[in-house]
Amino acid sequence: MQNNTANRVIKHGYKIHPALFQLVEQEVLPGLGLDSEAFWHSFSDILSDFIPQNQQLLEKRVHLQQQIDNWHRNNKDFDANAYRKFLSDIGYIVPEGEDFSITTSKVDAEVATIAGPQLVVPLMNARYALNAANARWGSLYDALYGTDVIDESGGAGRSGGYNGRRGDKVIAFARDFLDKSLPLVSGSHKQTQSYFVENQRLVAVLADGEHTHLADESQFVGFNGEQAKPVSVLCQNHGLHIELQFDEHHLIGKTDNAGIKDIVLESALSTIQDCEDSIAAVDGEDKTDVYRNWLGLMRGDLSETLEKNGRELTRTLNADRHYLDARGEALVLPGRSLQFIRNVGHLMTTDAVLTSDDNEVPEGLVDGMITSLIALHDLKGNSPFKNSRHGSIYIVKPKMHGPEEVDFTCRLFSRIEQALGLEENTIKVGIMDEERRTSVNLKECIRAAKARVAFINTGFLDRTGDEIHTSMLAGPMARKELMKDEKWICAYEQRNVRIGLAAGLQGKGQIGKGMWAVPDQMANMLTTKVGHPLSGANCAWVPSPTAATLHVMHYHQVNVTKVQQQLMQQPATDDLADLLTLPLLANPQALTAEEIQAELDNNVQGLLGYVVRWVDLGIGCSKVPDIDDIGRMEDRATLRISSQHICNWLAHKILTQEQIMASLKRMAKVVDGQNAGDGAYRNMAPDFDNSIAFQAACDLIFKGKEQPSGYTEPLLHQSRRQVKAEKH
C-alpha cells in the first residue's frame, strides 16, 4: 500500500500527517502550557528509541511461533510434560519470581475499591462515545421495559406505546430488587406508600401506615427536594448508588403506590473508550478523527447532534449530580463514567507518522503519546468536568505477549511522562490478559508493571483466537461454541483472578472479566453474568449502557470484596498444566457432515457480516445475526476466532477449500439480504471478484495461517485502505 506523503510536516526527521499535525498544533496543545517544538522533539526521540525495540519484540513473536509449529510437526504423539518443558526451554514460559504486591497509587475509587460494570465503546463514533461516558447512571425502568428481562406473557408486550401490564411487571421486578439491596426493618418496598426524610433517616411508610426504616440505616445517602416530600432519595449498597425518583403526576409515577416514577442505578462505573478492536481507523485521517473525539471527552466539549424518534437533539457530557446529604449538606457525585482509553497493541503501524524513508511507525507508540497528551487536559483542569479525581491517566494496553512486552509498554509510558512533565506512574496501565504468552506468564507480566498496573482483564475472545493460532498445527480444534467449556479456558479465568489477588490488586485495581457478546440477550445475561462477580472479578465488560444498568444488579447481589477475601484464603494450585491443555477435538471422525457444515456456515456468516461493514463502511463493531438469527457482537477479536477456526479445520482436512468457497458465496447472499435496508451497503454477490470486502474475507481464511498471531487487522486495514483509495 502506497503511503500518502503529500503535505507532510517534517519534525526532526519524521513526517507528520497534516491532519494530525493540525489537530495537535491547533486543538490539543493550546491550553496545555507545553512548547510545540519541545513536544515534537521529545516525540521524535521516543519514536527513534522505541521503533527498533518494538520491531524486535514482533520478531520474537514470530520466532517463538515458528519453534512451536516445528515442535508440533515433529511431535505427533502429544506429551504434555515434554511440551511444557519445551515451552520453558525456548523462553515462551519464563521462570516465576518471588511473590510481590503491586504498588500502584492514585487510583480512583471506581477502579480500586468499588466493584461494577465496565462499558466498552468504539471511540470513533462520537454519538456512542458520549452515550458511554454518560452511562454512569441509567434508568432501571427503561432497561427492564426495553429488554427481554421482562417477559411478554399476559399481554405484557413491548410493541406500541406504553403498556401498563408490562409497566407493572417492571415495577414489581424493581421493588424486588430494592428489597434485596435496601431491605427494610419491616415489610417490603412492594408495600410502600411514600418515603420521606426525618432526623437524618429515611422513613418508608407502609400500606398499613407503619413507619419503617432501612435495616442498615447507613445505606441512606441523600435526597433532593423537601425532607417531608423528596423528589428523589439516594441510597447505596456495596458502594453503588440507587436513586428513587418521585413524581405522582408522571405517566409511571401516578400508577405507583409511592409515586416512584423511576429507579436510577449507578451503572457503568468505568468506560473504555476504544481505539482498538471495535473501530476501523486505518490511516492518519481516521486516527485524527478518533483522537479528536478523545480530546472532546477530555476537554469536556464533545457534542453530537443526532436525530432520535423523529426529533433532533444534541448530546453532550452529563454534569455531576447534586444532592443534599442526610444532614442537609451539599453532596456531589460524578455524572460520568471514569474513562479509560484503549490504545492499540504493538503490532500495527500507522501512516499518521512516517519515518524519513517513508515507513509507517508503530501505531501503539503514536497512540501512547497522543492520547496521553490529550488526557493532560483533564489533569490540568481544562474541562468543566473531571475524569480522574486522583490525576491519573488510564490506558488499556491490549494484545501484549508476555512480560517483556509489558515492560516495553511501561518504559514507553515512563518516557511519555517525562516528555509531558508528568510524575512517574501517572499513566496507569490496564493489562489485557488475552494472549497465551501473557496468560502463562501472568505473574511476571504484572510484576513488570507493578507500579502502574490498574487492571488485568481476561479478554477471552482474543485469547481464544490466540489459543487456536498458537496450536494450529497440533490438530483440529473443538467446535467454537464448545470452546468455553474447555479445560484451558476455565483455568485461564480462575488463574487470572488467583494471580491478580496474590499480586495485591484488591483495593488497588480491577480484576476484570470479558465482554457479554450477545447484546440483545439481556435475560440470559442477567442469569449468567453474575458468575463474574462470583468468580472474584470486580468488574466485567458490557456492550451497552442498558447492559451496564442490568449487570450492576449483580454487584448489589454479590459482595466482591468478601468473595476475594475467601479466594485469598485458598491454597495456590498449579493450574499451568490445565492452562496448557490444548482444546483439540476429542474425536474428529465423530463429527457428522451436517455438524461440519453448520459450524462452517455459522463462522462464515459472522465473518462476512462483520468484514463487509468494516471494509466497505468503516464500521469496526457490529451486531451480526448468526445462523440462528441471534445478533452477536462482532469485533476484530471474534473475527480472529472465526477466521482461525476455519483455517484450522482446513489445515486438518475437516474442510476443503472448495467447501469453504461455496459457503462464502452462499453466505454472502444471506449477508447481502440482511443489509438490504442500508443504502450505503454494497452487495458482495454475485460479483464476488470485484468485492474488496469479499476478497478480504477469503484472505482472512486462506491466508489466516500466515497472519501474525492470527490477527485480522493487517488484512482488514489493507482492504479498507483500498476501498478508501477507490472512493477518492
Ligand SMILES: CC(=O)SCCNC(=O)CCNC(=O)[C@H](O)C(C)(C)COP(=O)(O)OP(=O)(O)OC[C@H]1O[C@@H](n2cnc3c(N)ncnc32)[C@H](O)[C@@H]1OP(=O)(O)O
Ligand atoms: C473483544 C473486545 O474487544 S470487546 C470490546 C469491543 N466491543 C465493543 O466495544 C462493543 C460496543 N458495543 C457496540 O458497539 C454496540 O453495542 C453493538 C455494535 C454491539 C450494537 O450496536 P447497535 O446495533 O447500534 O445497538 P442498538 O441498536 O441495540 O442500540 C443503539 C443505541 O445504544 C447505544 N449504544 C450501543 N452500544 C453502546 C456502547 N457501547 N456505548 C454507548 N452507547 C451504546 C447507542 O448510542 C444507541 O443509542 P442512541 O440512539 O441513543 O445513540
Ligand SMILES: O=CC(=O)O
Ligand atoms: O478484548 C477483549 C477480548 O475478549 O479480546
Ligand SMILES: [Mg+2]
Ligand atoms: Mg481483545
